[in-house]
Amino acid sequence: MSGVVRLALFQARRDRVTLPVWILGITVLGFATSSAVATQFGDEAAQAAILTLAASNPAFLFLRGLPDGTGVGAVVFFQGYAFTAVLAALMSTFLVVRHTRTDEELGRAELLGSVPLPRAASVAAALLLGAAANLLLGGFVAAGFVAAGLPVPGAVWAGAAVGAVGVSFVGLAAVVAQVLPSGRSANGAAAALVGAAYLIRGIGDALGTPAADLLHVSSAWPSLLSPIGWGQRSRPFTSPDLFPLLVLSTAALVLGGAALLIRRRRDVGASLLPQGDGRERAGAGGTSFVGLAWRLQRSTLAGWCVGAAALGAVAGVLGPLVTETVSSVAPLKELISRLVPGGQAGLIDVFITALLGVAGVFAAAAGIQAVLRMRAEEAEGRSELLLAAPVSRARWLGANLFIAAASAALVCATAGAAAALGLGVSGTPTGAGGSLVPAALAHVPAALVFLAAAGLAFAAAPRLSIPLGWGMLAAGLVLGEFGELFGLPVWLQDLSPFRHSSAMPVEPFDPVGAWGLAVVAAALAGLAAYSIRRRDLTA
Amino acid sequence: MNAATQSVIETLGLVKDFGRTRALDGLDLSVAAGEIHGFLGPNGAGKSTTLRVLLGLIRPTSGTARVFGLDPWADPVATHRDIAYVPGDVSLWPNLSGGEAIDLLTGLRGGADGTLRRELIEEFELDPRKKARTYSKGNRQKVALIAAFARPARLYLLDEPSAGLDPLMDAVFRRQIDRVSRDGATVLLSSHILSEVEQLCDRITIIRSGTAVETGTLGELRHLKRTHFRVTGLAEPARLAALPGTHGISIDGTAAEFDADAADLGAVLAGIAEPGISGLTVAPPSLESLFLRHYSDRNGSGVK
Numbered sequence: 095m096s097g098v099v100r101l102a103l104f105q106a107r108r109d110r111v112t113l114p115v116w117i118l119g120i121t122v123l124g125f126a127t128s129s130a131v132a133t134q135f136g137d138e139a140a141q142a143a144i145l146t147l148a149a150s151n152p153a154f155l156f157l158r159g160l161p162d163g164t165g166v167g168a169v170v171f172f173q174g175y176a177f178t179a180v181l182a183a184l185m186s187t188f189l190v191v192r193h194t195r196t197d198e199e200l201g202r203a204e205l206l207g208s209v210p211l212p213r214a215a216s217v218a219a220a221l222l223l224g225a226a227a228n229l230l231l232g233g234f235v236a237a238g239f240v241a242a243g244l245p246v247p248g249a250v251w252a253g254a255a256v257g258a259v260g261v262s263f264v265g266l267a268a269v270v271a272q273v274l275p276s277g278r279s280a281n282g283a284a285a286a287l288v289g290a291a292y293l294i295r296g297i298g299d300a301l302g303t304p305a306a307d308l309l310h311v312s313s314a315w316p317s318l319l320s321p322i323g324w325g326q327r328s329r330p331f332t333s334p335d336l337f338p339l340l341v342l343s344t345a346a347l348v349l350g351g352a353a354l355l356i357r358r359r360r361d362v363g364a365s366l367l368p369q370g371d372g373r374e375r376a377g378a379g380g381t382s383f384v385g386l387a388w389r390l391q392r393s394t395l396a397g398w399c400v401g402a403a404a405l406g407a408v409a410g411v412l413g414p415l416v417t418e419t420v421s422s423v424a425p426l427k428e429l430i431s432r433l434v435p436g437g438q439a440g441l442i443d444v445f446i447t448a449l450l451g452v453a454g455v456f457a458a459a460a461g462i463q464a465v466l467r468m469r470a471e472e473a474e475g476r477s478e479l480l481l482a483a484p485v486s487r488a489r490w491l492g493a494n495l496f497i498a499a500a501s502a503a504l505v506c507a508t509a510g511a512a513a514a515l516g517l518g519v520s521g522t523p524t525g526a527g528g529s530l531v532p533a534a535l536a537h538v539p540a541a542l543v544f545l546a547a548a549g550l551a552f553a554a555a556p557r558l559s560i561p562l563g564w565g566m567l568a569a570g571l572v573l574g575e576f577g578e579l580f581g582l583p584v585w586l587q588d589l590s591p592f593r594h595s596s597a598m599p600v601e602p603f604d605p606v607g608a609w610g611l612a613v614v615a616a617a618l619a620g621l622a623a624y625s626i627r628r629r630d631l632t633a
Numbered sequence: 634m635n636a637a638t639q640s641v642i643e644t645l646g647l648v649k650d651f652g653r654t655r656a657l658d659g660l661d662l663s664v665a666a667g668e669i670h671g672f673l674g675p676n677g678a679g680k681s682t683t684l685r686v687l688l689g690l691i692r693p694t695s696g697t698a699r700v701f702g703l704d705p706w707a708d709p710v711a712t713h714r715d716i717a718y719v720p721g722d723v724s725l726w727p728n729l730s731g732g733e734a735i736d737l738l739t740g741l742r743g744g745a746d747g748t749l750r751r752e753l754i755e756e757f758e759l760d761p762r763k764k765a766r767t768y769s770k771g772n773r774q775k776v777a778l779i780a781a782f783a784r785p786a787r788l789y790l791l792d793e794p795s796a797g798l799d800p801l802m803d804a805v806f807r808r809q810i811d812r813v814s815r816d817g818a819t820v821l822l823s824s825h826i827l828s829e830v831e832q833l834c835d836r837i838t839i840i841r842s843g844t845a846v847e848t849g850t851l852g853e854l855r856h857l858k859r860t861h862f863r864v865t866g867l868a869e870p871a872r873l874a875a876l877p878g879t880h881g882i883s884i885d886g887t888a889a890e891f892d893a894d895a896a897d898l899g900a901v902l903a904g905i906a907e908p909g910i911s912g913l914t915v916a917p918p919s920l921e922s923l924f925l926r927h928y929s930d931r932n933g934s935g936v937k
Contacts, residue, residue, distance in 0.1 A: 381736050484741075
């Protein structure tokens, strides 16, 4: 056992920068949310107003979660829990895969396999480190809430809920790492499961039943399929319940145990889904930069498109359904008719618009990921082989930016098409069906800005490009999604490219915003092409 | 200047700093057209850095580098047109097969010679359908070598190309070097193994701590080719110092250690022989010991 602990400490040392950044980042987000809610919704009337508004709007329920009564703590949990849980889950899956499958793929596990420790020792150590990290995260989140003035018991329960979601994903990722042959595929699959957990909780919550006072909503059954949904059921600030957290911890134990069992029975480097042989010759296009970029990106892109399709389908199929549920509640119906022009049909549009906005975030993320792939190519020494050929660096960059832009467009188009298809299947006459693909594509220009900015980061500061690229997306999201809540100045909020996308179909298309974004993206890309010529290749 | 004596590679006072580390410290290197040039040095001497500068992948801090008369940093595309490169540490795309990687790398240079590609895959005994993730170090090396040799080039830059190859594959590699050399190509081959360079190369440059410390033909560097002797059980070890071609003798009781020039080996062997000898160790000249003996006094540190 002491060997496992030593291994876990060694892994913690490797993560001495990464983990604190995750934990502190999540804590700061929680703290900022609580302070903002305390200032903006200080009195009960304001709290009741925002909760009622949310209960009447399935898009709100889908994105944020369930209103659970008044009180600053309850409103904070409703506003911030789902995002916090997603971040905790991602921290956990990346942590586990990094120390298990990635180590194995890169041959480090072989070196460790030669010391007198059980075969599954590194998996056990990663599980241990994951549990410790989430314990710490829970503590920090609770401390952040307390610092923001929330009641102590509720803050501790809320921290525990976030930590419990993280722990359950520690177990899940450990199993995924046994199934898939490479760190990249395991990371992708585990992150997709986090996305699915958020999506399924969103469906369950959007289909939820509002209470008579409109201050509470109880979720429908799909939320029970999602660890994030279970964490939400702990209701920290209203009536704390230990049972959901026990469910999550038990799931973590069972999954972790299964991963240990699989690892003990398999060869080093082997996986439940084995690595097949490839083709003997490159296919058409397999001898160009664009072909290579496409080849490297296509499976990740398929993952993003599946996510976008699920999102679109939820919008199209579920939109009419949830709005009908909401409208059947008499007091809500009145509220909606006051708030949303066009009544129920208008409400469907609001729901679809919100979900297409999320698809726009997916598109930006897919684009950034495609661009940052170049950094992996460079750091792992493959770009050295490529750039020894008589082809310019600008062309290499251009090919990758092109594939990244095409990925963003494809993700948006997929979401729009799935939403239109869903509306058709559910037979809702809103008139919006045909225009949903263009409505989704309205989010492409913002995605272009993000991916071009990631390209410039790669060209100018290669070693920082990965944190910079994702950090810019996180900053854009916080400014765009939380900016108003935090009461940030408008000019600061307007720095987020997301703020300049047209929220179609609710809003009309804004050509000025779209062209503005496109011009900024083109300028950033041009600057990147100029800068990349001027630096050393850096490992 | 005619083509035979024209320099394909010419560097003057090349300096490259990485932060506070000086990787190249005024390196002069000259490689003539058509020659096989050995670039010899211990780990960390600056061999790979030099090759990267020659490819324009990194920019020298000062000094000039010319390949085919062009500045590789200013005009990498034109410089690379006739270069084939094999890096020291070959990293491939884990989810691409070896065959796909070969087609990609040759495709970027204008496409492989189909017959050559087939023959090379056969000779190097590579299974081109396997995903690169499953390849060993030697197999990754083969992929890079096949990609380099499957399309004719005027200059081959090879960074420790035979590391990871077994003796059979090493022989295949040597045949390829012979072939491209017969076709008139220039080869710059970096290595830390003296014997490898000896067998293949016309001229040699020895680099240490970023500086060229010796350069010349094998004959001119004859003084580097010394065999190391250790003899025990000698009645009068000091007499060995009088033998022709011995250098750096050290005596410890009845044991003696010294180096001998290749030309005088016969005389040395005859001179050693005496009835009481209890042990004799003869080691071929290793680069590391040469560095320790010949250069440890220059620059002080830098030798492990």
